[in-house]
Amino acid sequence: MDLRGCWYLLFFASPIALSVQPPDFPETNPTEVNGEQLFEGDILLTEEQRSARVLRQAMAHTVYRWPEGPDGYPLVPYVFKDKAVNQSAVKAGLKHWEAHTCLRFTHTTNTNQPHLRFISGNGCYALLGRSRSNGQDVSIGSRCGILGIVVHEIGHAMGFFHEQSRPDRDSYITINTNNVQPAKIQNFEKGSKSSINNYGVPYDYSSDMHYGPKYLSINGKATIATKDPLAQGLIGQRNGLSHRDKLLANRMYNCIDKWLKKCRLTTDPCRNGGYLGNNCKCVCPPGTSGTSCQRVTGGYYDQLMGTCTEKITKEGTVSSPNYPQKYPSGQPGQCTKWIVAPKGYVPRLTFRAFRLYHRSSHCNAKSCCYFDSLEIRTTNRHTGDVFCGSDITTGRSFTASGREMVLYFHTKTNFYTGWSAKLSFIPATGSKTKVTPPKTTPKPPTRCLFKKYNNVYYWTSPGYGAQDYPNYSRCSFGASSVSRIVTVKLVKFDLQPMVNTKCVDYIKVELPFGRSKTLCGRATEPSRIVFKSPSQISLSFFSDGAISRAGFNVSMQFQHSTCHRTIKTQRVGDTGYLTTPAYGKRHTSDLICLYRIMAPKGRQVKLDFLYSATKATSGCSSDWVLVNGRGEPTFPPATSIITCGNTRLTNIPTSTQGQMYVAYQGTRYWSSGMRLKYTIV
Known part of the structure; x- marks a missing residue:
């Protein structure tokens, strides 16, 4: 079965539930539009942007932003230039942007102003940022109607570059230039720190603006490898804006400041990469929860990792997902196996079965493993040899040069059963480390x-x-x-x-x-x-x-703390005041204090009053004052008092163990301290 020229039949009308993912749109995009070469595969540039002086300033330069409308929010007029454009796909993409940012898109009849012109052109492409001319094309061609692709092209029109163009990309990915089509190498250029403003948003493997792992490959091998091997299958998703995409857009267009003003707040209360949304609630990144995203429940990418992606440190069987059943196509079929052998050993993989879709001519008209492939990296983490069809015969072995081996399984079809192999660890050649076979290696200690x-x-x-x-x-x-x-x-x-x-x-x-x-x-x-x-x-x-x-x-x-103090009193009737540093002024940094007031033997501590000036939250979750009169610095809830907000406490139980503990926690910009008076009784 040859897939060339027949995906629509297979994708939409397969009578036997077989499916195939269409080619990545950079592979089918034209190289130029109206005589102008597409930049990075799907970006049109104005003459001004093409000059070296401003080539990569669109994200940083406000002249390319869409201005505010009458309601104070960025307003983007648009039209459908021709009837062939997929209007429902475009509207879904616009609605997606509106749901997650403060940008507003409005259909217009006034074309004598800057606006987006959605067309059904030869491919998927857009101009970068807002053009000062009256109208700019956004092409949503016949193969561009997927939500993530429409969102991607609108992103360019809003001023977004590709994620892998960021100046800090070398800390997160490796560009395998030997695997890139020579005529397309400029598509992988990196921006400079002075020209791209990322607004403090961390690099995002899951960004809708990231190239896929094999984009513009000349040989079917990965053109982009992630520094974290387990993240290889994450890049190139087209499901819509990621959390960090949304955060970048909202910082770029000052949406968060507008929402803070609307919600009558002066600073963003959201933590761990979250941000305040239009409904005055925190929009939390994956791996966090809580009203202010204060609880860390996992990693940012954990929920996106495929169930078959794993780090392997034990011998056994390694296989494609669903084996011996047919592997899934697309994102569910993406797998990375990061194999790490014990010290003094190297991994050896011996195949028991191997059957994938065969080679095709989609790598710049050259035969390669384009649709389904298994890449085996035996000498480094970023590139290796690629296999498909029946390339690997039963019994064939692959041995790593060091302790690590990386397997990257990439699928676009679900026609075959995949592969299975036996993983073993063998002594490294020339190793001076005295080793024993891994099966008899003593178990690691069961204690931390x-x-x-x-x-x-x-x-x-x-x-x-x-x-x-x-x-x-x-x-x-x-x-x-x-x-x-x-x-x-x-x-x-x-x-x-x-x-x-x-x-x-x-x-x-x-x-x-x-x-x-x-x-x-x-x-x-x-x-x-x-x-x-x-x-x-x-x-x-x-x-x-x-x-x-x-x-x-x-x-x-x-x-060290400037406000951890122990106060030892001398006699009955002794009294005193305690205040946190700079009481009455908003903290310039987070403040944590502990006061231990000790009475003479046989006497107790009484708090006459306690003033709290902290951020008020449900359950006093972030800022608080704790009081315990039983000598318990852990502040058990059954024997302690907690308060927050602007409160005054006077009816506080006297200590029972001769000492009183008072703890304070206040976050910067929100809280301004605590003050109390004590008396020895």
């Missing part, structure tokens, strides 16, 4: 390790750095101090993703007042996940009997 280095404590999962943590792990540790802030930060974090929205392998973080947070999945930016406590933090690790991953490395240290 706790070490100190340069005054920082590190807590790691069992076997961390050598192999994946074992199943049924149980371990914990705690840290406490009444004189310093206890700070816990993730260094590395890779646990099994959630199963049916529940964490099965996880770390439970226990904080004062009986509060806790559960962490699972994989953190791509672990250093941003930090927990601080005025007195104590406890962590516990649990794993089930199924999938294991690389594990975790968590740091803990005691940080």
